[in-house]
Amino acid sequence: xxxxxxxxxxxxxxxxxxxxxxxxxxxxxxxxxxxxxxxxxxxxxxxxxxxxxxxxxxxxxxxxxxxxxxxxxxxxxxxxxxxxxxxxxxxxxxxxxxxxxxxxxxxxxxxxxxxxxxxxxxxxxxxx
Amino acid sequence: xxxxxxxxxxxxxxxxxxxxxxxxxxxxxxxxxxxxxxxxxxxxxxxxxxxxxxxxxxxxxxxxxxxxxxxxxxxxxxxxxxxxxxxxxxxxxxxxxxxxxxxxxxxxxxxxxxxxxxxxxxxxxxxxxxxxxxxxxxxxxxxxxxxxxxxxxxxxxxxxxxxxxxxxxxxxxxxxxxxxxxxxxxxxxxxxxxxxxxxxxxxxxxxxxxxxxxxxxxxxxxxxxxxxxxxxxxxxxxxxxxxxxxxxxxxxxxxxxxxxxxxxxxxxxxxxxxxxxxxxxxxxxxxxxxxxxxxxxxxxxxxxxxxxxxxxxxxxxxxxxxxxxxxxxxxxxxxxxxxxxxxxxxxxxxxxxxxxxxxxxxxxxxxxxxxxxxxxxxxxxxxxxxxxxxxxxxxxxxxxxxxxxxxxxxxxxxxxxxxxxxxxxxxxxxxxxxxxxxxxxxxxxxxxxxxxxxxxxxxxxxxxxxxxxxxxxxxxxxxxxxxxxxxxxxxxxxxxxxxxxxxxxxxxxxxxxxxxxxxxxxxxxxxxxxxxxxxxxxxxxxxxxxxxxxxxxxxxxxxxxxxxxxxxxxxxxxxxxxxxxxxxxxxxxxxxxxxxxxxxxxxxxxxxxxxxxxxxxxxxxxxxxxxxxxxxxxxxxxxxxxxxxxxxxxxxxxxxxxxxxxxxxxxxxxxxxxxxxxxxxxxxxxx
Numbered sequence: 001x002x003x004x005x006x007x008x009x010x011x012x013x014x015x016x017x018x019x020x021x022x023x024x025x026x027x028x029x030x031x032x033x034x035x036x037x038x039x040x041x042x043x044x045x046x047x048x049x050x051x052x053x054x055x056x057x058x059x060x061x062x063x064x065x066x067x068x069x070x071x072x073x074x075x076x077x078x079x080x081x082x083x084x085x086x087x088x089x090x091x092x093x094x095x096x097x098x099x100x101x102x103x104x105x106x107x108x109x110x111x112x113x114x115x116x117x118x119x120x121x122x123x124x125x126x127x128x
Numbered sequence: 129x130x131x132x133x134x135x136x137x138x139x140x141x142x143x144x145x146x147x148x149x150x151x152x153x154x155x156x157x158x159x160x161x162x163x164x165x166x167x168x169x170x171x172x173x174x175x176x177x178x179x180x181x182x183x184x185x186x187x188x189x190x191x192x193x194x195x196x197x198x199x200x201x202x203x204x205x206x207x208x209x210x211x212x213x214x215x216x217x218x219x220x221x222x223x224x225x226x227x228x229x230x231x232x233x234x235x236x237x238x239x240x241x242x243x244x245x246x247x248x249x250x251x252x253x254x255x256x257x258x259x260x261x262x263x264x265x266x267x268x269x270x271x272x273x274x275x276x277x278x279x280x281x282x283x284x285x286x287x288x289x290x291x292x293x294x295x296x297x298x299x300x301x302x303x304x305x306x307x308x309x310x311x312x313x314x315x316x317x318x319x320x321x322x323x324x325x326x327x328x329x330x331x332x333x334x335x336x337x338x339x340x341x342x343x344x345x346x347x348x349x350x351x352x353x354x355x356x357x358x359x360x361x362x363x364x365x366x367x368x369x370x371x372x373x374x375x376x377x378x379x380x381x382x383x384x385x386x387x388x389x390x391x392x393x394x395x396x397x398x399x400x401x402x403x404x405x406x407x408x409x410x411x412x413x414x415x416x417x418x419x420x421x422x423x424x425x426x427x428x429x430x431x432x433x434x435x436x437x438x439x440x441x442x443x444x445x446x447x448x449x450x451x452x453x454x455x456x457x458x459x460x461x462x463x464x465x466x467x468x469x470x471x472x473x474x475x476x477x478x479x480x481x482x483x484x485x486x487x488x489x490x491x492x493x494x495x496x497x498x499x500x501x502x503x504x505x506x507x508x509x510x511x512x513x514x515x516x517x518x519x520x521x522x523x524x525x526x527x528x529x530x531x532x533x534x535x536x537x538x539x540x541x542x543x544x545x546x547x548x549x550x551x552x553x554x555x556x557x558x559x560x561x562x563x564x565x566x567x568x569x570x571x572x573x574x575x576x577x578x579x580x581x582x583x584x585x586x587x588x589x590x591x592x593x594x595x596x597x598x599x600x601x602x603x604x605x606x607x608x609x610x611x612x613x614x615x616x617x618x619x620x621x622x623x624x625x626x627x628x629x630x631x632x633x634x635x636x637x638x639x640x641x642x643x644x645x646x647x648x649x650x651x652x653x654x655x656x657x658x659x660x661x662x663x664x665x666x667x668x669x670x671x672x673x674x675x676x677x678x679x680x681x682x683x684x685x686x687x688x689x690x691x692x693x694x695x696x697x698x699x700x701x702x703x704x705x706x707x708x709x710x711x712x713x714x715x716x717x718x719x720x721x722x723x724x725x726x727x728x729x730x731x732x733x734x735x736x737x738x739x740x741x742x743x744x745x746x747x748x749x750x751x752x753x754x755x756x757x758x759x760x761x762x763x764x765x766x767x768x769x770x771x772x773x774x775x776x777x778x779x780x781x782x783x784x785x786x787x788x789x790x791x792x793x794x795x796x797x798x799x800x801x802x803x804x805x806x807x808x809x810x811x812x813x814x815x
Contacts, residue, residue, distance in 0.1 A: 019598030087590040109597035113605035
C-alpha cells in the first residue's frame with residue numbers, strides 16, 4: 001500500500017473549493033493542488049504528479065468525466081486513481097462513475113471533518 | 129235451332145235507361161195501385177196474364193204481374209222490348225204464325241204465349257220506359273174498342289207510375305236528409321252553415337260543444353264571433369270573397385285559423401268550406417276542427433327536432449373543434465368516425481382510415497408487441513395481436529387508458545393517452561368501440577422541463593449548501609480555532625438545520641421522480657433479511673441519539689423478494705428512523721420478518737406516543753405532520769412516509785400501521801414473494 005500525500009482537486013465553485021481545501025489540508029493533513037476548471041487541471045497535472053485526483057462532476061465547459069478523459073491522455077495521470085464528488089448519488093450513477101474508472105464517489109454536501117478520512121478510506125478500499 | 133229474333137235497342141238507349149233509373153221504381157215491392165189495374169185488365173179482356181213491365185238494360189222487370197210468377201225475364205226474349213221501340217201499340221195476334229216469335233221460348237214453352245198486346249208507358253220526360261201489356265195462351269183478335277180500353281188502362285198505369293216515382297223520390301230525399309242530419313248531429317267536427325252575408329244558419333251539437341255556445345245564441349248572428357279577435361277582419365274578407373267568387377274563387381277551401389270559444393279562450397282550428405246552392409241562394413258550410421292537440425303534438429315534434437338538431441350540431445361542433453382525436457369503429461371493424469381532431473393530429477384523411485387495420489398500423493409495432501405480452505399476462509390467456517390488443521379490456525366494460533406512440537403520416541411520432549371504451553346498442557349488444565386520443569407531447573415537454581428545473585434547482589441549492597455545510601462543519605470541528613461555548617451551540621443549530629435542508633431537497637427530488645415516473649427501480653430477486661440488516665446497521669448510530677436500539681428477528685432467513693436494494697433499504701431506514709424518533713428513550717424497537725402465504729411482512733414496532741387518531745388518515749400524504757412543532761423538533765421533512773409508500777407500491781406491496789398510543793405502534797409492509805425458478809437464483813444472487 002502506497003502513501004496518499006498529494007491530491008489534485010478540481011472544483012469550479014470557489015467557496016466549496018476553499019472549504020474542501022481546508023478540510024483536506026488543515027483537518028486531513030494532505031497536500032493539495034486545487035484547480036478551478038478541467039483545463040487548469042489538465043495544464044497542472046504533469047507538473048504536480050498527484051497520488052489521487054478528486055473531481056467535481058458538474059462543471060461548466062469541461063465536466064468531471066470529460067476532465068478525467070483528458071487527464072487519462074497524459075502520462076502523468078494515465079492511471080492515477082480518481083474520486084468523483086457529486087450531488088447525484090443514485091446507485092446507478094455511482095455504478096456509472098465507477099465504470100469510468102473512479103475508485104469511489106463522495107456525495108455533496110460532505111462533512112468537512114470527515115472528508116479526508118472518507119478519501120483515505122476509498123483509497124484503502126481500492127487496495128492502493 | 130230455334131231462331132229468336134231479339135229486339136234491337138231503341139236510339140238513345142243510355143238516356144232511356146238513365147230516365148228509367150231516375151224513376152226509382154225498379155225492384156221496389158209490389159203495390160196495390162198497380163196490381164188493381166192489372167187485375168181489372170185480366171178480367172176485362174179475359175186474359176190469363178196482364179203486366180206492367182219496365183224494360184231495363186238486360187231484363188224486363190214487372191212492377192205488377194197478374195197471372196205470372198216470374199218477377200223478370202231476359203230482355204232478349206221479351207215482347208215488350210219490341211213494344212217500346214215505337215209509339216203505337218204492339219200487337220201479336222198469333223205468335224206461332226209470326227216468324228219473329230215462333231221459336232221464342234215463351235212461345236214454345238211456358239207460359240205458351242200466343243197473343244200479345246202492349247202499349248208503351250212513358251216517364252215524365254217522355255222516355256218509353258216500359259209497357260202495359262196483355263198475354264193470352266191462344267191466338268185472338270183485338271178490336272178497336274179493345275185497344276181503346278187497353279190504352280186507357282195503360283194511361284192510368286202510366287199516371288200511377290209517375291205518381292209513385294215522385295213519392296219514391298220524396299221518400300228517398302227524406303231518407304237522405306235524415307241521414308245527413310244524423311251525420312251533422314253526431315259529427316265530431318263543428319258544422320256551421322252561413323249565408324253569403326256571413327250570418328250563421330245552423331250550428332250543430334259538435335259546434336256547440338267546441339265553441340261553448342247554444343245554437344240559439346249563434347244562429348242569426350255574424351260568424352265572426354266564432355273567430356279570434358285578430359282573425360275577424362280576415363273572416364269578413366273571406367265571407368265577402370266567397371259571396372263574390374264562390375268556393376272556386378280566391379278563398380282556399382281548407383285553411384287554419386284561430387277560433388274563439390264563448391269563454392274567450394282561443395284554439396287553432398282547421399276550417400273546410402264548401403258551397404251550397406239552395407235555389408238561387410248561395411250558402412256555405414264550414415267544417416271546423418279543433419287542432420290544438422295535433423298542433424301541440426306537431427309543436428312537440430318540432431321542438432324535439434329542433435333539440436335534436438341542436439344536440440347534433442353541438443356534437444358536431446365539439447367533434448370538429450376538439451384537439452382530441454376521436455375515432456370509432458363498429459362491430460365489424462369499419463371506422464365510423466375519424467374526426468377532424470384525428471385528421472389534424474395524424475395527417476390522414478377519413479378516406480385513408482376506413483378500416484380498423486389501418487388504425488392499428490398507426491401504432492409502433494414494438495409497442496404493440498410489448499402490449500400483447502403485457503395484456504396476455506394480465507388476462508392469463510394469450511391475447512391475439514391486432515385489434516384485440518385495444519379492445520380486450522373495453523369489451524369487458526372497463527375503460528382502457530393507455531399511453532401509446534402514434535406514427536403520423538409524415539413519419540413523425542407523438543405520444544398519446546388513448547382511452548378506449550365499448551359502445552353498446554339499446555339491446556346491450558356490443559355495437560363497436562370509441563377511442564379518444566390526447567396528444568401528450570406538450571405535457572411530456574412540460575414534464576421534462578419540470579424535471580430539468582427541479583434537478584437544476586437541486587444542484588443550484590446544493591452548491592451553496594455544500595459550502596455552508598462545509599464552513600459550519602470546519603468551524604464546529606475546531607479547524608479554525610477553538611470557539612466559545614455559546615458560539616458552539618449556535619453552530620450546532622446551524623449545522624443541524626443545514627442537514628435538514630439537504631434531506632428536504634433529497635426528498636423533494638425523490639417525490640418528483642416518483643410522480644413523474646422517472647425513479648428507476650432495478651428489481652433483483654434477493655433475500656430480504658440482508659437488506660433489513662444493512663438498514664439497521666445504517667440507522668443504529670442515528671437511533672443512539674435517541675437512546676433506542678433495535679431487536680431484529682426473522683422467522684426465516686431465506687425469504688426472497690424482487691426489489692431494488694437501494695430503494696427498499698431507503699424504505700426500511702425511513703421506518704426505523706421514524707420509530708427511533710418517536711420511541712421513548714431506552715426503548716427497544718422490534719424489527720420482525722414473517723413469511724405469510726404469498727407475501728412477506730416486515731414490521732417495525734416501537735412503544736412510543738403513537739399516532740393520534742385524527743392524523744391517521746393523512747399520515748401517508750405529502751408534508752403530513754401530526755404536530756408541526758413536534759415534527760420539526762424531530763427534524764422530519766414530512767415527505768418520508770409518502771416516498772416510502774410510493775416505493776412499496778412500486779414493488780407491488782402494501783404498507784400500513786396499527787397504533788395504540790403510548791403502548792405499541794407497528795408500521796409494516798407486505799411484499800409479494802418472488803416466484804423464481806430455482807436455477808435462476810444463483811445468477812441473481814451473483815448480481
